[in-house]
Structure formats: structure tokens, C-alpha cells
Amino acid sequence: MDKNQALDAVFDLKSVAIVGVAKDEEFNTGRLFLNHIIEYGFKGPIYLVNPKGGEAFGIKIYPHMKDIPGSVDYVISCIRAPLVPQLIKDCAAKGVKAICSFTSGFSEFGTQEGRDLEREVKRLAEQTGVRVIGPNCIGIHSPKACFSPAPDFPKESGRVAFLSQSGGNTLYLVRAAGARGIRFSKVVSYGNAADIDESDLLSYFGQDQETDMIAAYIEGVKDGRRFYRTLREVARSKPVVILKSGRTQAGSAVAASHSAALATPHRVWKDMVRQAGVIGVDTLDELADMLVTLRYMPPLGGKRLAMVGVGGGAGVLGTDDWDENGFVLPSLPEPIRQAWRTALGNVAGTILTNPVDIPFLGFGQEPFMKALAQLHNLEGIDLLVFHTPVRGHMISVAVGGMLLDAEAETIIKVHQAPGKPMAVVLHYEANLDGWKLADKQTSRLYEAGLPVYYSIPSASKAIDRYLRYLANRGTA
Amino acid sequence: MDKNQALDAVFDLKSVAIVGVAKDEEFNTGRLFLNHIIEYGFKGPIYLVNPKGGEAFGIKIYPHMKDIPGSVDYVISCIRAPLVPQLIKDCAAKGVKAICSFTSGFSEFGTQEGRDLEREVKRLAEQTGVRVIGPNCIGIHSPKACFSPAPDFPKESGRVAFLSQSGGNTLYLVRAAGARGIRFSKVVSYGNAADIDESDLLSYFGQDQETDMIAAYIEGVKDGRRFYRTLREVARSKPVVILKSGRTQAGSAVAASHSAALATPHRVWKDMVRQAGVIGVDTLDELADMLVTLRYMPPLGGKRLAMVGVGGGAGVLGTDDWDENGFVLPSLPEPIRQAWRTALGNVAGTILTNPVDIPFLGFGQEPFMKALAQLHNLEGIDLLVFHTPVRGHMISVAVGGMLLDAEAETIIKVHQAPGKPMAVVLHYEANLDGWKLADKQTSRLYEAGLPVYYSIPSASKAIDRYLRYLANRGTA
Numbered sequence: 001m002d003k004n005q006a007l008d009a010v011f012d013l014k015s016v017a018i019v020g021v022a023k024d025e026e027f028n029t030g031r032l033f034l035n036h037i038i039e040y041g042f043k044g045p046i047y048l049v050n051p052k053g054g055e056a057f058g059i060k061i062y063p064h065m066k067d068i069p070g071s072v073d074y075v076i077s078c079i080r081a082p083l084v085p086q087l088i089k090d091c092a093a094k095g096v097k098a099i100c101s102f103t104s105g106f107s108e109f110g111t112q113e114g115r116d117l118e119r120e121v122k123r124l125a126e127q128t129g130v131r132v133i134g135p136n137c138i139g140i141h142s143p144k145a146c147f148s149p150a151p152d153f154p155k156e157s158g159r160v161a162f163l164s165q166s167g168g169n170t171l172y173l174v175r176a177a178g179a180r181g182i183r184f185s186k187v188v189s190y191g192n193a194a195d196i197d198e199s200d201l202l203s204y205f206g207q208d209q210e211t212d213m214i215a216a217y218i219e220g221v222k223d224g225r226r227f228y229r230t231l232r233e234v235a236r237s238k239p240v241v242i243l244k245s246g247r248t249q250a251g252s253a254v255a256a257s258h259s260a261a262l263a264t265p266h267r268v269w270k271d272m273v274r275q276a277g278v279i280g281v282d283t284l285d286e287l288a289d290m291l292v293t294l295r296y297m298p299p300l301g302g303k304r305l306a307m308v309g310v311g312g313g314a315g316v317l318g319t320d321d322w323d324e325n326g327f328v329l330p331s332l333p334e335p336i337r338q339a340w341r342t343a344l345g346n347v348a349g350t351i352l353t354n355p356v357d358i359p360f361l362g363f364g365q366e367p368f369m370k371a372l373a374q375l376h377n378l379e380g381i382d383l384l385v386f387h388t389p390v391r392g393h394m395i396s397v398a399v400g401g402m403l404l405d406a407e408a409e410t411i412i413k414v415h416q417a418p419g420k421p422m423a424v425v426l427h428y429e430a431n432l433d434g435w436k437l438a439d440k441q442t443s444r445l446y447e448a449g450l451p452v453y454y455s456i457p458s459a460s461k462a463i464d465r466y467l468r469y470l471a472n473r474g475t476a
Numbered sequence: 477m478d479k480n481q482a483l484d485a486v487f488d489l490k491s492v493a494i495v496g497v498a499k500d501e502e503f504n505t506g507r508l509f510l511n512h513i514i515e516y517g518f519k520g521p522i523y524l525v526n527p528k529g530g531e532a533f534g535i536k537i538y539p540h541m542k543d544i545p546g547s548v549d550y551v552i553s554c555i556r557a558p559l560v561p562q563l564i565k566d567c568a569a570k571g572v573k574a575i576c577s578f579t580s581g582f583s584e585f586g587t588q589e590g591r592d593l594e595r596e597v598k599r600l601a602e603q604t605g606v607r608v609i610g611p612n613c614i615g616i617h618s619p620k621a622c623f624s625p626a627p628d629f630p631k632e633s634g635r636v637a638f639l640s641q642s643g644g645n646t647l648y649l650v651r652a653a654g655a656r657g658i659r660f661s662k663v664v665s666y667g668n669a670a671d672i673d674e675s676d677l678l679s680y681f682g683q684d685q686e687t688d689m690i691a692a693y694i695e696g697v698k699d700g701r702r703f704y705r706t707l708r709e710v711a712r713s714k715p716v717v718i719l720k721s722g723r724t725q726a727g728s729a730v731a732a733s734h735s736a737a738l739a740t741p742h743r744v745w746k747d748m749v750r751q752a753g754v755i756g757v758d759t760l761d762e763l764a765d766m767l768v769t770l771r772y773m774p775p776l777g778g779k780r781l782a783m784v785g786v787g788g789g790a791g792v793l794g795t796d797d798w799d800e801n802g803f804v805l806p807s808l809p810e811p812i813r814q815a816w817r818t819a820l821g822n823v824a825g826t827i828l829t830n831p832v833d834i835p836f837l838g839f840g841q842e843p844f845m846k847a848l849a850q851l852h853n854l855e856g857i858d859l860l861v862f863h864t865p866v867r868g869h870m871i872s873v874a875v876g877g878m879l880l881d882a883e884a885e886t887i888i889k890v891h892q893a894p895g896k897p898m899a900v901v902l903h904y905e906a907n908l909d910g911w912k913l914a915d916k917q918t919s920r921l922y923e924a925g926l927p928v929y930y931s932i933p934s935a936s937k938a939i940d941r942y943l944r945y946l947a948n949r950g951t952a
Binding site for chain 2 (some may be wrong): 104171317322393
């Protein structure tokens with residue numbers, strides 16, 4: 001089976017086998033997979049294999065692949081590395097489409113034995129047509145098939161595909177971006193990329209009808225030319241955001257021992273990404289910020305913004321941050337100032353500047369809503385930003401919760417009316433209380449279609465990258 | 477009364493009056509102060525003043541300052557700006573030590589009237605000796621007097637003093653640093669600095685027997701020469717960490733309308749800070765990171781570190797981050813590698829490099845503890861770093877909690893034995909679940925005397941600044 005067919009089948013899997021699962025009262029990663037696949041809600045049959053036999057979670061463990069009564073689409077292997085080649089042969093006999101090999105101990109070990117083993121895996125994948133994901137990875141997450149290695153991943157499908165050379169970074173990004181309203185079509189943690197590699201996945205997601213944008217975490221590429229060619233081609237039709245680790249020599253060396261990644265000098269890499277029209281980022285959080293921006297921010301006309309928020313010190317620091325990323329906060333024309341004066345009376349300190357510093361209490365009131373609506377439609381402004389220092393107030397957590405509710409309601413109401421693009425910054429979480437408040441509002445806001453950021457520096461960086469991406473594509 | 481005497485009296489206050497408090501069934505900021513002062517646990521009498529009379533929280537509201545039966549140390553004013561001069565005179569008659577004027581409407585308004593009013597406040601403070609904090613601020617937090625404007629601030633006193641020109645930034649920093657084990661001796665939000673200004677406060681904290689280090693958020697200084705002289709002098713005996721906003725022209729302009737701050741070109745400011753031996757930072761989180769480092773990190777010999785953590789991708793990205801801040805992760809000598817091989821068997825992928833990638837499951841087991849102890853005492857290493865991607869794992873939240881418990885226990889055990897300085901990075905919180913897990917472990921770890929950071933970039937930046945500070949002082 002060719003790689004694209006195998007990927008199609010695997011993201012639509014109807015049955016799975018976990019090989020090397022431990023029986024009840026023992027523990028291994030196979031049991032983690034089993035537990036999570038059940039908990040996430042996979043409906044198809046789950047087969048277990050271990051020569052020792054027994055039972056796990058009430059499911060019989062077969063001694064061998066060939067003993068499984070039904071057909072198997074996808075196999076998760078948790079057996080020791082030297083046993084994997086034989087497993088591929090057994091899977092071929094059984095008609096399996098692809099194996100994810102979780103276990104490490106291949107070329108990333110840096111030994112001749114490990115390299116030989118990985119070469120053998122690659123050869124067998126090509127020969128048998130049983131495609132291999134990994135080794136040294138957690139494989140696929142496919143919400144449409146109700147299949148996931150993590151029970152707490154979002155259940156709904158979205159339009160973002162993610163390929164990641166690290167399992168941990170996969171788990172982090174899906175959770176972090178998930179909390180801000182990003183949903184995935186298909187996710188794959190692909191480790192050492194012995195068989196299915198980054199170019200295969202990029203090309204596959206490029207053609208995938210269920211995918212509108214692509215995110216990637218990459219430690220090294222197998223074939224630079226092919227990767228660049230694929231990148232250019234895919235980036236023409238879909239936004240691609242890439243985080244490449246190994247920016248430094250030290251980082252590259254560690255990448256080699258993590259996923260056997262080949263080093264690309266970071267300068268070369270950066271040029272390549274820019275020329276391909278791809279958005280490069282430097283951290284996983286920047287990757288999440290970028291996905292949120294691409295998903296929830298309409299095209300912007302420029303860098304002139306009006307900012308409204310509760311908190312003077314936060315506004316001062318925030319103005320520095322916007323300015324450093326090339327944004328301007330123009331002074332507001334007299335009619336708008338007058339609207340704010342009417343709305344706020346004598347309460348706030350900085351009502352006549354931009355940012356507008358507002359008290360919490362005005363939210364929802366008529367003159368306040370009017371002033372906001374005017375700002376939302378102001379000529380000479382490209383973007384309206386709300387910022388709230390969640391725990392940068394005297395108010396208690398309980399009262400803070402009520403005021404944030406009122407604020408979110410107001411923001412959503414303004415957003416529903418025609419006007420400029422909007423963004424919300426929920427910053428100053430400070431501590432767990434703050435994260436509880438922010439988490440609740442974030443859900444409400446993204447459900448209403450708004451991009452939510454957790455700091456002004458991160459918002460300004462992401463929106464600046466977005467504008468450069470739009471300009472590059474000629475759509476700004 | 478001179479300013480230092482007034483500050484001594486106010487941080488040791490026995491009684492307070494809130495002027496302009498609204499009665500029950502109405503709402504204003506005076507009621508917030510009242511509510512929070514009671515909730516934080518202030519033991520002395522709280523007097524309320526409002527010409528309209530009535531009651532609030534069962535406390536009688538007097539029509540006038542002169543009607544208060546007992547003596548009053550500290551007054552919080554929530555009345556309109558034009559009424560403040562008369563209040564100062566009334567306070568003088570009553571023997572009040574200092575007033576905090578919460579209300580804005582002074583020079584930060586940018587009007588002649590506002591400037592005149594502020595000048596009058598300054599003149600009256602000097603003439604009557606009733607010192608003024610603000611206007612446009614939330615005043616003091618003094619745990620030793622059980623007095624705070626925020627009910628959720630830590631109750632215990634510590635050895636850090638904080639002066640802040642923004643109330644919101646005060647509230648954020650005390651909460652954010654508080655969650656990581658920073659406790660304060662004295663905190664003051666000082667707004668426009670009409671009377672008591674940044675130089676007064678810096679000099680006061682410099683001499684304060686209860687203060688070991690000083691943090692500051694400053695938007696502008698009143699008297700550059702005096703401030704620089706004070707800074708140099710104070711920095712000779714205590715670490716001083718300063719966040720200055722208004723790095724950009726746009727930010728400076730907003731600072732002027734927030735707290736009437738005078739602009740200092742940022743380049744001039746940076747030179748001044750460096751020459752005075754002060755630690756400059758660029759964000760509130762960096763300020764918190766720096767306080768955590770100064771409080772919990774012993775002096776370091778250099779930039780060679782060993783990192784141990786659960787998660788390969790996080791290790792790769794983290795290595796880039798350390799490298800970019802000039803740290804080195806030397807390869808580990810053979811006996812240490814052997815100890816890890818014994819401890820981990822064949823499980824982990826990158827056991828032979830630095831960072832050491834470990835499985836969660838080894839924690840607490842004998843050979844694992846041995847390998848850690850060896851690393852903790854390794855020649856050629858200046859610092860041992862643990863990192864944990866909190867939600868960068870397949871494990872469920874419940875199991876994650878148990879494993880993090882075991883990990884924290886192990887880290888604390890290693891830390892209690894003699895060895896190199898240690899730091900812990902709890903990163904990859906991802907979402908609210910992650911913050912819940914991280915918050916619990918952070919408390920355990922700082923209670924055991926460990927510095928905790930929330931990302932490797934922030935840890936490496938803070939520890940790099942710490943090393944430069946030590947070198948500057950000749951103690952590295």
C-alpha cells in the first residue's frame with residue numbers, strides 16, 4: 001500500500017491492535033495506550049497481543065498477531081526494538097495498514113545496531129507495504145475516528161493538521177491550542193521518520209480535503225530538497241506554521257539523540273522557510289498563538305490599533321510591546337473622546353488616550369456600549385484590542401468572575417455587530433485563581449469566534465507575523 | 477513628620493480611616509478597600525467617613541474626620557480629587573500620619589486644573605507633615621500589621637520590599653511572585669508620587685531592617701540625579717530589581733497620562749541601571765523570576781549545567797534556550813552514564829547525553845536516586861536543573877498528579893543532601909489541568925527552598941542575569 005493510502009486508512013481506522021500490552025496488575029506503556037483509547041471513546045474492536053497471554057481491562061490478550069480473529073487497520077507496538085522487524089512481517093500477513101512503533105532503541109541510540117535495525121524497518125515497510133510511523137513516537141490522533149492516545153484531547157474534529165517529531169510536544173500543543181479553540185483534523189507524532197517522514201506528511205496534509213492549515217514541529221529533515229519543494233507547493237494553497245528545534249549547535253546535537261534528526265544550519269533553515277512562504281515560529285506557544293490567529297482573525301488592513309482595557313500599568317507596558325512590534329496606537333478623534341467622557345464620567349484616569357483605560361463597572365451600560373461601537377467602527381483603525389489583567393485588580397476572585405462575565409458578554413456583543421477585526425488579551429493570570437477565571441472566559445470568547453491571547457507581547461508577535469504572511473500572499 | 481517617620485508609622489499602622497466609603501446597598505471603591513481590609517484580618521479599628529452617614533458592614537459611617545472618636549494612623553481617600561486638599565487639612569487636625577489618595581484626576585489628566593491640584597497636595601503635605609501616598613494608587617500592603625488592600629495576598633511577612641507606580645502591577649506581582657514563594661516585608665503602590673516619590677521609597681527600603689531586597693515598577697522619576705545617587709547607594713547593600721516601562725516613545729506618552737510620569741530616554745535609563753549595579757528587567761514576569769532567583773538560588777560558580785527531565789522534545793527545545801543564554805551542557809563522564817544505564821535499563825532514548833531524558837517511573841527507586849546524587853555532586857557542573865513538561869505526557873491528569881508527587885519528593889530529597897545548586901522548571905502547563913498540577917508542586921518545591929520557573933527561556937534569562945549580578949558584585 002502506498003503511504004497516502006495507508007494514511008487515509010489509518011486516520012479512518014476501524015480496528016486497532018496493541019502489541020506488547022501488559023496484563024492486569026502489571027504496568028507498561030501499552031496499557032496507557034489501551035486505557036486512553038477506551039477512555040477517548042474508540043468504537044471499533046481493540047485487540048491485544050502478548051505471548052504471555054492473560055487479560056487487560058476485561059479484554060483477552062492473544063499470544064500472536066495471527067491469533068486475532070478480525071481484521072486490523074492500525075497496530076501500536078510497545079515491544080522491544082529488535083522484535084519490530086518480525087512484527088512488521090506478521091502485520092503484513094494480517095493485512096495491517098500501518099504500525100506505530102512507540103519503543104525507542106533505533107538510530108537515535110547512536111549505535112550501529114540501532115541504525116541497522118532502523119534500516120531494516122524501513123526496508124520491510126517498503127517491501128511489505130505495511131507503513132511505519134516512528135519508531136519512537138505516539139502515532140496518530142484522529143477525532144473523526146474517535147481515536148486518540150490522550151483521553152483529554154478535544155473530541156471534535158477541526159481543520160488543523162499537526163505533524164510533530166516529538167510525542168511530548170504533540171501532547172502539549174494539542175492541549176494548549178485546544179484550550180484556545182483550535183481543533184484538529186489529523187495529528188501525527190512521527191519520531192525517527194524511518195518510513196513515513198515529514199515530506200510525506202506535509203504532502204499528504206497539503207492534499208487533505210479535511211485540512212485547511214498545517215502546523216509542524218520538526219527536529220530535522222530527511223531530504224532537504226524534497227522537503228523544500230513540498231513546502232513551497234503546499235504553502236501556496238494552505239498556511240503552514242513550522243517550529244524547528246535545533247536553532248543552536250547544542251540543540252541540534254540533542255535532537256540527533258532524540259529522534260536521530262539530521263542537522264540543518266538554522267540560518268539555511270530560516271531562509272528556506274521564508275522563501276517558501278511559510279510562517280516560522282520559535283516556541284510551542286508561538287505555534288499555538290499563530291494557529292489561533294490564522295483560525296480566528298480575519299484579514300487585517302494594517303497595524304493601527306485601538307486598545308481598550310481595565311488597568312493603567314498594564315496599558316503602559318502593553319503600549320511598549322505593541323510599539324516594539326511596529327504597531328501604532330493613533331490618538332482618538334474628538335467625537336470618540338466625547339463618547340468615552342459621556343460613558344465614563346470622571347472615573348478613569350486615561351480616558352482621552354489610546355489605550356483607553358476603563359473601569360470594570362461600565363460594561364453592559366448603554367453609553368459604554370455606544371462608545372465601544374464607535375471605536376469598533378472607527379476610520380483609521382485596523383484592529384480593536386480588549387485587554388484584561390485578570391488578577392491585576394483589587395477585586396476578589398468571586399467578584400472578578402462576575403465582572404469578567406459581564407466583560408466577555410460585552411465583547412461578544414460588540415464583535416457580533418459589523419466592525420473592525422478584534423482580538424482579546426486575557427493577561428495577568430498571576431496564579432491558579434487567575435487561570436481558572438481566564439480559562440472560563442477563553443472558552444466563551446473563542447466559541448464566539450474571537451482570538452484570545454495570554455499576553456500583549458505574544459499577541460503583537462503573532463499578529464505581526466500574520467500581517468507579514470498576508471502581505472507575502474498579496475491578501476493584506 | 478518627615479517621610480521616613482511617616483512610613484515607619486504607616487507600615488506599623490494600628491488604625492485606619494476610609495474616607496468617601498459608600499453605605500450598604502451602594503457600591504464604590506471605598507467599600508472594596510473596607511471589605512478587603514476586614515477579610516485580610518486587620519485587627520485595629522477601621523473608621524468610615526462620608527457626609528451622607530449611614531453604615532457599612534455594620535460599621536458606623538461618621539460625617540467628618542473630626543467626628544472619629546479614636547486616633548487614626550492612615551487614611552484611604554476615595555473622594556473626588558478637588559476635595560483632597562481640605563481632607564489633608566482635616567487629617568492634620570486629627571494627627572494622621574499619611575493619606576493614600578486612590579482617586580485620580582490630578583496631573584495625569586493633562587489639564588491645568590489637575591496639575592494645580594497636585595501641586596497643592598504636595599504643598600499641603602510638606603506644610604502639615606501629613607504625608608501623601610499617590611494620588612492615583614492603592615497605597616500600602618503591610619503583612620506585619622495584618623493590613624492589605626487585597627484579601628488574597630500572602631499573610632506572612634517576607635524580606636522583599638516592592639515599590640510600584642501602578643496599582644494593577646502591584647496586585648499582579650505580589651500574587652504571581654507569591655505563588656512561587658516570594659513574601660514581602662512592605663509593599664507600596666505610589667501612583668503620581670506627588671509627595672512620597674520613588675527616591676524616598678528606595679532610600680527608605682534601603683535602610684529598612686526588615687528588607688533584604690527591593691523590587692520596583694517605575695514609569696518615570698521625579699529627580700533623575702537624586703534617584704541615581706540613591707540607587708547606587710542602596711544597590712551597594714541590597715539587590716535591587718527594576719522594571720521600567722516607557723521603553724518606547726509610545727509607551728512613555730501613555731505613562732505620562734497614567735501616572736504623570738516624566739520620560740527618560742530608555743537608553744539613558746539602561747546605562748544608569750547598569751552603572752548603579754541594579755538588575756534591570758523588561759516584564760513583570762521577569763521581575764518575578766528575578767525575585768525567585770535571588771531568594772532561592774545560592775551563589776553559582778558558572779554556566780555549566782546538567783539537566784534531567786521527562787520528555788525528549790522539551791529537552792531539545794530547552795537545550796536551544798540554555799545555549800542562547802550562554803549556558804553549556806557538558807557531556808557526562810562515563811561513570812555517570814554507567815549509573816544512568818543501571819538506573820534506567822533500556823527504557824529511555826537519550827540517556828547518554830545531557831540533558832538526561834528519564835522515564836517518570838524511576839523516581840524514588842534506589843539506583844535512580846544514586847544516579848541523581850552522583851549528578852548532584854558532579855565536578856565540572858555548576859547547576860543541576862530538573863524540568864518536567866507537566867501536560868506534555870500521555871498520562872491522565874490523575875496519574876500525572878501521582879507521578880509529579882513522586883518526582884517532587886525525589887527532587888526535594890536530592891536537594892536536602894549536599895551538592896550543587898538546583899533549579900526546577902515546571903513547564904508545559906498547557907491548560908487549566910496543567911496549572912492545577914503545577915501550582916501544587918510549586919508550593920511543595922519552594923517550601924523546600926527550591927527556585928521554580930515556568931519555562932526554560934525564563935529560567936535561563938533570570939539565572940544569566942543573576943550570574944552577571946554576582947560577577948558585578950565580585951561574589952561569583
